[in-house]
Amino acid sequence: MAERTVFQSVPKKHVLSVGPQASVYEAACAMTRVNCGSILVMEPPDKLLGILTERDLMTRVLARALDPKKTLVTEVMTPHPICVPPETKVSDAVLTMLERGFRHLPIVGPGHKILGVFSIRDALPREIGNALSQAEFHEQVNDALG
Template structure:
């Protein structure tokens, strides 16, 4: 069976986004309403400048006792997040997430159009297993090369 691409696997194909000056409270409400784990931060020109995830809300806002109604997304977002193309294989995307320590990858077309966000939750167990095997292989090669 051919491996799925991130675009085929995305459970949310609509883009959830807010402006950098929106509050963390706004992001939490939008994410809750859309039942998703992230929101893209888009500047007035339409360029993606960041991403805010549920983990960011916990570690960068709640754990630091910041006021969600007055804290702006620009203060807590991950700036210029890594993106993948729609034809990226799921196992490749999961490998990127494993190696870089995040769970959400914006999917951007070659035309720079934002297509959505691929979440590790969108991957099947076999695809995650393939990515873990590849990550272990990378570790072994790096160890061998010193």
């Protein structure tokens, strides 16, 4: 069975985004409305500036006791996130996430068009298993070379 691509695995193809002047509160409300774990920060019409995730809200806003209504998304987002093309295999995307320690990857097509956001939740167990096997292999190779 051929492995799915990140674009095939994303159930919702619309892109949730806010502008750079949005408050963290506005972003969190938008994420809650559509039950989404991340939101892209975009400069109109289509320039990706960063991504704000549930984890960012917890570690960069709540844990620092910042006021979400007075804090701009640009102050706490992850700027210039790693992106993947739509044909990226799910296990390769999961491997990138495991190695880099994050759970969301914007999918960017031709002309830098944002096509969606791949979440670790979009991966099937076997695809995660493939990524874990690859990560273990990379670790063994690094240990042998180190």
